[in-house]
Amino acid sequence: MQTIDGAGLLSEWGAGRFKCGSTFGALSDEAVGFICARGRVVELADGERLFETGSAADSFFVVLEGRLDCFRECGGPDVPINQVCFGEQIGYASMIGLFPRLGYGRAFGRTLLIEVSIDLFYALHKSHPFDFGILMLNLSREMARRIRHLVDLRVEACNDHPV
Numbered sequence: 001m002q003t004i005d006g007a008g009l010l011s012e013w014g015a016g017r018f019k020c021g022s023t024f025g026a027l028s029d030e031a032v033g034f035i036c037a038r039g040r041v042v043e044l045a046d047g048e049r050l051f052e053t054g055s056a057a058d059s060f061f062v063v064l065e066g067r068l069d070c071f072r073e074c075g076g077p078d079v080p081i082n083q084v085c086f087g088e089q090i091g092y093a094s095m096i097g098l099f100p101r102l103g104y105g106r107a108f109g110r111t112l113l114i115e116v117s118i119d120l121f122y123a124l125h126k127s128h129p130f131d132f133g134i135l136m137l138n139l140s141r142e143m144a145r146r147i148r149h150l151v152d153l154r155v156e157a158c159n160d161h162p163v
Contacts, residue, residue: 001042001043001044001048001050002042002043003040003041003042003043004041004042004043004112005041006035006036006037006038006039006040006041006114007033007036007037009036009041009064010032010033010036010037015029015032015033018032018036018064019032020086020087021062021063021064021086021087021088022087022088022138022141022142023062023087023088023089023135023138023139023142024062024087024135024138025087025138026134026138027131027134027135028128028130028131030128030131031124031128031131031132031135034123034124034127034128035114035116035120035124036114038120038123039114039115039116039117039120040114040115040117041064041112041113041114041115042112042113042114042115043110043111043112044066044068044107044110044111044112044113045107045110046107046108046109046110047106047107048106048107048111049104049105049106049107050068050104050105050106050107050113051091051101051104051105052101052104053072053073053100053101053102053103053104054100054101055100055101056100056101057091057094057095057097057098057099057100057101058095058117058118059091059095059115059116059117059118059120060089060090060091060092060094060095060115060116061084061089061090061091061105061113061114061115061116062087062088062089062113062114062116063084063085063086063087063088063089063090063111063112063113064086064112064113064114065086065110065111065112066086066107066108066109066110066111066112067083067084067085067107067108067109067111068083068084068090068105068106068107068108068111068113069082069083069084069105069106069107069108070082070083070084070090070103070104070105070106071103071104071105071106072102072103073103073104078103081102081103082146083108084105088142089139089142090105092139092142092143093143095118095121
């Protein structure tokens with residue numbers, strides 16, 4: 001895992017690229033800059049793990065490039081539980097729910113992510129309250145979509161046909 005300069009990445013890409021993703025959509029350029037300057041940007045090589053099962057969930061991650069595959073260990077073969085792509089986040093539910101990570105995340109190809117720690121989350125709330133509200137809507141919308149997907153999968157499994 002390699003750390004990348006977030007401010008430099010923002011300068012190279014511009015705020016608009018970040019805001020094309022669902023998590024940072026509709027945030028102000030200033031809020032995106034705040035997150036990039038204070039967040040930790042990491043680059044993972046193909047197959048590299050971002051976090052482990054049971055690790056503290058004191059942050060969440062937003063995929064900036066590439067893909068993160070998430071798995072749950074269950075005593076047999078690891079079960080794929082999610083794929084997180086550009087603009088999507090992983091770890092918010094664990095962070096806000098105050099429980100350890102339920103699985104692990106592994107890069108599929110070269111993957112670039114930005115980590116939003118609980119301290120950065122609070123600092124954004126204090127310094128950019130309007131943008132924080134938008135971020136909360138974005139995170140809630142993404143979580144609602146994930147819940148709906150899981151419900152659909154459960155219904156399909158019980159009825160043995162697609163919903």
